[in-house]
Amino acid sequence: MDVHCHTLEEVRTQIDRLDRQIVTLLAERGAYVAQAARFKKDVDAVKAPQRVEQVIAKVRALSEQVGAHPGVTEQVYRAMIAAFIDQELTEHRRLAGGPTE
Incomplete structure (x- = not known):
């Protein structure tokens, strides 16, 4: 990238x-x-550590390409994924009729 x-x-x-673009x-x-919370049966499915590692591998490779x-990139994604897992856990509990905090 030549900027x-x-x-x-x-x-x-x-x-x-x-x-502005990133926040959007x-x-x-x-x-x-x-939306993903609707499709996951339990907390383990929300946390999905294997999926997290797949995403990390994918974005590390993409980083090298671009x-x-x-x-x-890995540090940013790990922090972002952790925050989104928290969001998804809250949504999952809400959908299950449990406490959200």
Whole structure:
């Protein structure tokens, strides 16, 4: 990826632009996570550690393809997945009629 800015202000403007896109995509991903809770029978299915590792392997490979740092991508995805698992567990409990906190 060949990106060149000439001032710190340009860098910040571009980061702000990307943050808007990233947050929008997080909202979309979160909506799918909430839907996934409907299809999972129990907490183990929500946590799905094998699926987490599949996603991590996939995004690390994608990072290398697009020129991102695989370690950074993995750290970001592990944090994001953990937060989405918490969201999905809450939704799963809600659907099961249990407490959500």
